[in-house]
Amino acid sequence: MSKNRVTRRQFLNYTLTGVGGFMAAGMLLPMVRFAVDPVLQKKGESDFIATNQKVADLTTEPTRVDYSFEQQDGWYSSEETGTAWVYKDENDKVVALSPVCKHLGCTVNWNGDKANENHFYCPCHGGLYTKDGTNVPGTPPIAALDVFPTKEVDGFLHLGKAEPR
Amino acid sequence: MFNKIYDWVDERLDITPIWRDIADHEVPEHVNPAHHFSAFVYCFGGLTFFVTVIQILSGMFLTMYYVPDIKNAWESVYYLQNHVAFGQIVRGMHHWGASLVIVMMFLHTLRVFFQGAYKKPRELNWLVGVGIFFVMLALGLTGYLLPWDMKALFATKVTIQIVESTPFIGEMLKTLIAGDASIVGAQTITRFFAIHVFFLPAVLFGLMAAHFIMIRKQGISGPL
Numbered sequence: 418m419s420k421n422r423v424t425r426r427q428f429l430n431y432t433l434t435g436v437g438g439f440m441a442a443g444m445l446l447p448m449v450r451f452a453v454d455p456v457l458q459k460k461g462e463s464d465f466i467a468t469n470q471k472v473a474d475l476t477t478e479p480t481r482v483d484y485s486f487e488q489q490d491g492w493y494s495s496e497e498t499g500t501a502w503v504y505k506d507e508n509d510k511v512v513a514l515s516p517v518c519k520h521l522g523c524t525v526n527w528n529g530d531k532a533n534e535n536h537f538y539c540p541c542h543g544g545l546y547t548k549d550g551t552n553v554p555g556t557p558p559i560a561a562l563d564v565f566p567t568k569e570v571d572g573f574l575h576l577g578k579a580e581p582r
Numbered sequence: 583m584f585n586k587i588y589d590w591v592d593e594r595l596d597i598t599p600i601w602r603d604i605a606d607h608e609v610p611e612h613v614n615p616a617h618h619f620s621a622f623v624y625c626f627g628g629l630t631f632f633v634t635v636i637q638i639l640s641g642m643f644l645t646m647y648y649v650p651d652i653k654n655a656w657e658s659v660y661y662l663q664n665h666v667a668f669g670q671i672v673r674g675m676h677h678w679g680a681s682l683v684i685v686m687m688f689l690h691t692l693r694v695f696f697q698g699a700y701k702k703p704r705e706l707n708w709l710v711g712v713g714i715f716f717v718m719l720a721l722g723l724t725g726y727l728l729p730w731d732m733k734a735l736f737a738t739k740v741t742i743q744i745v746e747s748t749p750f751i752g753e754m755l756k757t758l759i760a761g762d763a764s765i766v767g768a769q770t771i772t773r774f775f776a777i778h779v780f781f782l783p784a785v786l787f788g789l790m791a792a793h794f795i796m797i798r799k800q801g802i803s804g805p806l
Contacts, residue, residue: 444636447668447675448643454666491647492654492661 465568465575470503472511472569479504479527479537479548482513484576501565501576502527502537506549514550515563515579525562537562550582607798612805624802626690631790633683638783640676648728650775652768655730680722687718699803707796714789717782724778730771738774739766 423431468484479502488497501513502525516524518539525546529538536553537546545553550562566577592598615621647662647669649655662669691711694700700708727738746756753763761769 444639444675447671448639451643451662451666451668451672452646454668457667491665492657 465566465570465577466499467570468501468574468576470574471572472574473572475503475505475511475574477504477506479514481527482574482576499576500524501579503567503574504548511567511569511574512549513565513567513574513576515565517563517579518544518558519552519560519562520544520557610802610805613802623689623693626686626693630683630686630690633679633686634786634790636675637679637683640672640679641779643672644676645779650728650771652730652771655728655771659729676725680725683718684722687715691715697803697806704796704800704803707793707800710789710792710796714786714793717786717789721778721782721786724774724782727771727774728778735766738770742766 466484466486468482470480470482482501482503483498484501485496485498488495500516502516503511503513506512514537516526516537518525518541520539520542523539523541523544525537525539525544527537528534529540530536530543530545533545535548537548537550538544539558542557544558545556546558546562547553550564552558552561561582563579563581565579568575568577611617613621613624615625644662647658647666649658659673663673664670694708694711723741727734742756742760745759746752748755757763759770759773760766761773
């Protein structure tokens, strides 16, 4: 037995703290887990969304493709819409670019500015991107436009979740 | 580690007298179940407070998901109960705790009444206790509507009819608590929510503070 015997007072202190802590934890644990649930919810495999755009109709000129999808937000489900700029590159590969400007999130347009032909143009602060989505140096955007993963199903274009490059 | 932090703070702020005032007081023999088992009746006040703390905590967490709106209230309750981890438990704590508060408070009241502990000099504390009693009942009543299911709706319709039967000012009172002269709906649920979550707890905290300050000042009543 060691020299430092646990005194009666210490023993009672430890047991009380232990039991009290256990009870407090039993009470708080469910509530904390409840609160952090959104952080721990499994990220669903990002589903591809069908559009009305036939892949065969795509050209090398970017076209605006609008799509809509059912969005489930907790207990609220709604019909949301989105846009992509889609074209075929020189290797006949489909490229779908997000229209969200990488500066402050406005919406860019193909050939939106008469002075800058064949560029994506953001009307808010004059941001410019080349056809492949690369930001033009000297304009506000700090990164290239996000890219949608694409796939073709029954001839129609399907878009995934836009990813930064 | 903990002792060092405590000493550091205590050296600067002299906190020991403060918490001694709050926590360090003798439990008289007649109140200690270790001496007389029948002294467990003195626990009911503390238990009421304990369950009240659970109600406050679980209620705070529930409002992270709940929406006081006729379209979304039921949906959000369904969602938090069935799709959020431990939702059933957290809502269960609030649901069962609500009944338990009433039970504990009632037992506490009975003890004080049958022991005559409300007599001079503690009459004021009895009055404050009665105030807490009615605030708790009102909390139960307003909370009942919030899930916005059929039971909640019809219980509230009954409540409103009872209020309406008040002589002379019944009509006005009814409109005041329902938010509309004839509809139990959108304006009723937001009102009940505000009363349940902000107004009544604020009153409750004030009354509880007065209740506890008075019992510390006057001490617990002597043995029978």
